[in-house]
Amino acid sequence: MILAWSAPPALAGGLIVVPPGNRNLEQPKVPGASIRRTKAGRTTFDDKYDKIIELLSDSPSLMSKIKQTARQYDIDPVHIIGAIVGEHTYNVDAYDRLQSYYVKAAAYAGDSFRFGYRDQTIGAFVARPEFAGCRSEDDSYKLWSCREAVWEKVFRGNTVDGVSYPDNRFSAVFFQPFFAGQTFGLGQINPLTALMQSDLVARRSGYPKLDASDARGVYAAIMDPDKSLAYVAATIRRSIDDYAQIAGMDISGNPGITATLYNIGNSAQRAATLAARNRSGGLTWPEENYYGWLVNDKLAQLKSLL
Template sequence: MVALSSPGLGFLVNKAYAQSVRVVPEGNRYRSQPKIPYASARRTSASKSSYDAKFNKVLGVLKRDRRLMSSIKRVAKRYKIDPIHIIGSIVGEHTYNYDTLDSAQSYYVKALAYAGIRFEFELDGEQVEDFVKRPQFDRCRKDHVQKSSDRRWSCYEQVWNSRFRGKRVDGTKYPSKNFNEAFFQPLYSGQSFGLGQLSPLTVLKMTDRVARQSNFRKLKSTNPEAVYKATMDPNQSLHYMAAIIRDAIDAYKSVGKVDISKNPGLTATLYNLGDPWSRAAKFRRSGKSWPRENYYGWLVNDRIEDLNALL
């Protein structure tokens, strides 16, 4: 019997693992762009613009802002991802999910403005940290869940959706809103903010990973000002963007047994959709050859030459 610590066995196990993970080819699996959601079309129409105009505008901003491009490259290196993944996510967000990107500088200004505002992450006067102490959230207090900010906040989100969202509980009727909308929108009705269009909930999920790979402190929901600063200040938000992308790559490699790191359209798709670990598991069960891009990721792959030119 060979000991588990045997170097030879370790080599064989690593080799077998490496062989079991397939690299997703570059490009799109769909020949034509999947349908764009109505909400995106409505926003673009309301701004009297077009997708091509918005794409070209954000491309122009990135082309002019060498400081921002330098930061993107530096952060991408720290998280061991190709900077094209961050660029693709920025372009996708500002082409489809936001009016347009005028300049990165505007986000620095907004981050400073938010720093002087006092607010809470709460619902009807009850802070989220107190709300999740209810017995319905008992499974989220297990040690293995609490050790990870991603697992912890994902668990809270799942319990909210299954036990509270749109339901009457102990005589109280709760709004039919997602967890982020219900507790983390004290300033505006929008769901996401900043260069990467991050939500406060997503930032809280990624705080452990960012703290491990950067010099930023872990964020807490009891300090909403710091959370909003992380969403708005490009000096911080780029780290959270990179962490989200790194997490998606890790999820599909670990659970889906495919390496999506060579396909920016797929990482952009997951950046847009979220929940990469569940999606990776669903892909593995589906038996499909390769994961597929959505409308947002399709654009990134379709215009990859334009994006690569920025680098």
């Protein structure tokens, strides 16, 4: 059931302010894959939620880093907390100690691997003429978004120059050398997302820019608990900016919406779709999914962690 909002929208700097809270009275359906992973681990979503809340509560140094990172990206720290809680409730189990992330990062740092598909490295692939139109982009977000769009239009599910490409996401085909569906670190960042946010993270956090030809360096960044927070914050900052610039909406006061976009990705495309819908008449609000719904539903508790 979707709640109706009859009050006229508030305006902030010419933007329509998205109201706080959930648009849906009941939580949207949780995907079957998430349910199966949770059952396989002999646990429940409630147990996983309680576990990550407990870990965050017992980690004052991490909470301090979350606040510091949020200031660097001009966002409320509850957005970062929401992303972490959502990932560890629905996608992965929290480790017994957050320090375990450092151990796992060190283990992967010793491996030799690359980003690519079959015998094509990602560098050779994006050097193809089909990607020529992307080369003028001077920001990592625009560059990799352009390349992802070319993948969707030209290569996905098609045979090009005798090579058959899977009908799957760009990140799944070229940026998962270990196993499908993998994400890493506190915020469960995937390598393509990290590459997209590389320039923003370099500007705001001062970390070195990432290079797709250095897969180990990418994983080292997203698996280090300290550095990974910057990529979480950058992704959230970008979704807020996309909705402001493209859809004319301020979503910065609704952590459930930013958590939803963190979960499903493609904030620019989704903002454009929403803007087109609203141009045709009426007003459609961005809507939370199951993941964002939990964040809004538990918002008081998440804020209490701060």
